[in-house]
Amino acid sequence: MFKRLFYFLRFYFTRLFYTIGAVIVALFILAFFFPILQQVAVIAFICLCISVLFDFIIVFAGNKPVIAKRLCAERFSNGDDNKVTIELVNRRPYTIRIEVIDELPVQFQNRKWHSTFSLSGNQTFSFDYFLKPAERGEYFFGIINIFLRGALNMVVRHINCGEEKKVAVYPSFMQMKKYQLMAVTNQLQTGGSRRLRKLGSSLEFEQIKEYVQGDDYRRVNWKATARRNSLMVNNYMDERSQQVICLIDKGRSMKMPFEGMTLLDYAINATLVLSNIVLMRQDKSGLLTFGKKIDQFIQPDKKPAQINLILETLYRQQTDFTDSDFEALYVYARYHLNQRSLLILFTNFESMYSMERQLPYLKQLSTYHPLLVIIFENTELSALQQSKAHTIEEVYYKTIANKFAFEKRLIVKELQKHGIMGVLTSPQKLTANTINKYLELKERQVV
Numbered sequence: 110m111f112k113r114l115f116y117f118l119r120f121y122f123t124r125l126f127y128t129i130g131a132v133i134v135a136l137f138i139l140a141f142f143f144p145i146l147q148q149v150a151v152i153a154f155i156c157l158c159i160s161v162l163f164d165f166i167i168v169f170a171g172n173k174p175v176i177a178k179r180l181c182a183e184r185f186s187n188g189d190d191n192k193v194t195i196e197l198v199n200r201r202p203y204t205i206r207i208e209v210i211d212e213l214p215v216q217f218q219n220r221k222w223h224s225t226f227s228l229s230g231n232q233t234f235s236f237d238y239f240l241k242p243a244e245r246g247e248y249f250f251g252i253i254n255i256f257l258r259g260a261l262n263m264v265v266r267h268i269n270c271g272e273e274k275k276v277a278v279y280p281s282f283m284q285m286k287k288y289q290l291m292a293v294t295n296q297l298q299t300g301g302s303r304r305l306r307k308l309g310s311s312l313e314f315e316q317i318k319e320y321v322q323g324d325d326y327r328r329v330n331w332k333a334t335a336r337r338n339s340l341m342v343n344n345y346m347d348e349r350s351q352q353v354i355c356l357i358d359k360g361r362s363m364k365m366p367f368e369g370m371t372l373l374d375y376a377i378n379a380t381l382v383l384s385n386i387v388l389m390r391q392d393k394s395g396l397l398t399f400g401k402k403i404d405q406f407i408q409p410d411k412k413p414a415q416i417n418l419i420l421e422t423l424y425r426q427q428t429d430f431t432d433s434d435f436e437a438l439y440v441y442a443r444y445h446l447n448q449r450s451l452l453i454l455f456t457n458f459e460s461m462y463s464m465e466r467q468l469p470y471l472k473q474l475s476t477y478h479p480l481l482v483i484i485f486e487n488t489e490l491s492a493l494q495q496s497k498a499h500t501i502e503e504v505y506y507k508t509i510a511n512k513f514a515f516e517k518r519l520i521v522k523e524l525q526k527h528g529i530m531g532v533l534t535s536p537q538k539l540t541a542n543t544i545n546k547y548l549e550l551k552e553r554q555v556v
Contacts, residue, residue: 110165119266120267121267123258133153133157137459163260164259164261164263167242167490173200174200174268175198175200175205176200177255177271179196181252181274185242185276186279186283187244187279187370188242188281188370188375189241189281189283191242192238193230194236195236195253196235197235197236198234199233203447205228206225206257207225207255208225208255208349209223209226212251243369244370245376245423246278248275248278250274252270252271252299253269254267254269260549279423280377280424281378281381288540298333317342317343318341320340328342328345329341330343350391350411351386352393354446355453356455357397357399357426358399358400358457360400360431363456365416365457365485368537372485378539381416381419382543383544384415386544386547388415391411394411394423395407395409396419398426399434400428400431405422405426406495424523437476446477451550451555453480453481453543454483456482456483457485459487459513461516464524472527472528481530481545483543485535486499486514486535487533518533
C-alpha cells in the first residue's frame with residue numbers, strides 16, 4: 110500500500126517554493142534580533158503551507174489528468190530527419206501548464222530535450238520534433254514524462270505516460286524514395302545529378318513507330334515506310350539486364366566520421382539509392398561487402414524483391430574496422446562473377462602508399478570487369494585550405510592540408526592511368542555523384 114501511495118504521490122517542489130521558504134527561514138532568524146518580525150514570519154509560513162496544500166490538491170485531483178502518446182514510424186532512415194509526434198490530451202476543464210520530457214534513445218546522447226506547453230480545458234494538442242540518427246541498429250525510446258504544475262507554481266506532479274518503443278534504423282530509404290521519384294519524373298539533375306550529353310544510341314531495338322516531328326531522320330526505316338506508305342522510324346531503348354555490383358569496403362579506412370556518420374554508413378546509404386536506380390533502369394543490381402574476409406554477397410538480379418533483400422542485408426552489416434583484404438576480393442570476384450559487370454567500389458585511400466598496396470588487385474579486377482573506385486574527400490582539410498593563416502603554426506597546418514588534398518587528387522589520376530575509373534567526392538555529395546557516374550557510364554555504353 111505504501112509503495113502504491115509513494116508511486117502515486119510523486120511530486121516536486123518548485124524553485125519558487127524554495128525561494129519563499131528561504132526568505133521565511135531568514136525572517137525567523139532575524140526575529141531573534143527583531144522580535145517584531147516573528148509574527149510576519151509565522152504569517153508567511155502559514156500562507157506558504159496553504160499555497161502548497163492548495164497546489165497539492167489541484168495537481169493530484171484525478172488519476173491521469175494528462176495523457177501523452179508518442180507516434181513514430183517503425184523504421185527510421187539513417188542520416189535523415191525522422192518525424193516523431195507527441196499527442197497530448199488535457200482531461201481537465203481548465204487550463205494547465207505542463208513540461209514534456211521524452212526519453213530519447215541513448216544513441217542521440219541528448220539529455221536536455223524538453224518542451225513546455227499551456228493546454229486549454231479538454232484540449233487535444235500534438236507537436237512534432239525530428240531526430241537524425243547517425244548509425245544503423247535498434248533504438249529504444251523510454252516513457253514520456255509529464256510534469257504538471259499547480260496554479261500557484263508551488264508543486265509539480267510527475268506523471269508517466271506512453272510506452273517504451275523499439276525503432277530500427279535502416280539505411281537511408283528516404284533518399285532512395287526521393288531519387289526514385291526524381292528518376293520517374295526524369296528530374297535527376299535537380300538533386301545534384303547533372304544533365305549528360307547523349308553520346309549515341311544503344312543497340313537494343315524496341316519497336317517501329319510512325320515518324321513524329323523531332324524524331325531523328327537517321328532512324329528512318331525505309332522498308333517499313335515503303336510497306337506502310339507512311340514515314341516509319343526505328344525506336345531504340347537503353348540496353349537492359351546489365352550487371353551492376355556495389356562493393357563496400359568495411360575496413361578501418363571507412364571508420365572516419367563526417368557529421369557524426371562514418372564513411373561506411375555514407376557508402377551504405379549511397380549503395381541503397383544506387384541499387385534502386387539500377388533496378389529502375391532494368392539492370393541487375395548486386396552487392397558484395399568485404400573486410401578481413403568476404404562477408405555478404407547478393408547475386409545480381411532484377412526481381413521485385415531484390416531491393417528489399419539489399420536493404421535488409423545493408424541494415425545488418427557489422428564490422429570491427431580491421432584491415433581489408435583486397436586479394437580475397439579479387440579471388441572471390443574472379444570465380445563468382447562469370448558475366449561482365451560494372452563494379453562500383455566504395456573505399457578510401459588516404460595516401461599514395463595505401464593505394465599502391467592494393468593497386469595490383471584493382472588492376473586485375475579491371476581486366477575482367479569495368480571498375481569504378483569511389484574515394485572520399487576530407488572536407489575538414491578543404492575547410493582548412495580555405496581558411497586564412499595568421500601564424501607560423503597555421504601556415505604549417507595549411508601546407509600539410511594542401512599536401513594531403515593534392516595526394517587525394519593524385520590517387521585518382523594514378524588509378525585512371527592504369528585504366529581504372531575513379532571518383533573523388535565529399536561524403537555529403539556521394540549519392541548524387543555516384544548516380545551521375547552510373548548514368549554517364551550507361552550513356553557511354555560501358556555497361
